Amino acid sequence: MTTFASSTPGPDTIISTDADARELLSNLLGPALRRQLWAFLLAPDGSPLPIVIPIDGIPVSPSEEELRSIVSSLGQVLDEYGPGGSILFALERPGDETPHGFDELWADGLHAAAHDEAVDVFAIYLVHNDGLRMMKARLSTRR
Numbered sequence: 001m002t003t004f005a006s007s008t009p010g011p012d013t014i015i016s017t018d019a020d021a022r023e024l025l026s027n028l029l030g031p032a033l034r035r036q037l038w039a040f041l042l043a044p045d046g047s048p049l050p051i052v053i054p055i056d057g058i059p060v061s062p063s064e065e066e067l068r069s070i071v072s073s074l075g076q077v078l079d080e081y082g083p084g085g086s087i088l089f090a091l092e093r094p095g096d097e098t099p100h101g102f103d104e105l106w107a108d109g110l111h112a113a114a115h116d117e118a119v120d121v122f123a124i125y126l127v128h129n130d131g132l133r134m135m136k137a138r139l140s141t142r143r
Contacts, residue, residue, distance in 0.1 A: 072113075086138075
């Protein structure tokens with residue numbers, strides 16, 4: 001389990017491992033308050049870009065089109081500000097660490113959309129009341 005702290009990443013922060021991602025997310029996000037998706041953009045070297053995108057009001061059952069639209073839009077931002085980088089997703093929802101159907105739909109759907117849209121994903125985490133849980137590991141679409 002990861003507990004939450006309250007600080008911002010330093011200029012030398014590099015996200016290259018699960019522990020690095022957990023530290024970043026636990027420092028930036030507190031316990032879950034509502035259902036939303038966070039996208040953290042990472043440069044090719046793993047340094048966090050100064051762009052954090054919260055997406056509020058996400059549906060319980062996302063459509064394939066909604067997921068592809070989200071990933072495609074984020075991929076365009078990543079291409080502009082951090083070409084060759086990746087996205088670190090954090091799916092926030094109140095409750096315990098046990099994955100719910102909602103969590104799995106979003107994690108699986110984002111992973112599949114990223115594959116289809118050729119967008120690299122560092123990982124997808126669930127942010128719950130007590131900490132963080134990895135839902136999906138790295139997806140590299142580079143060929």
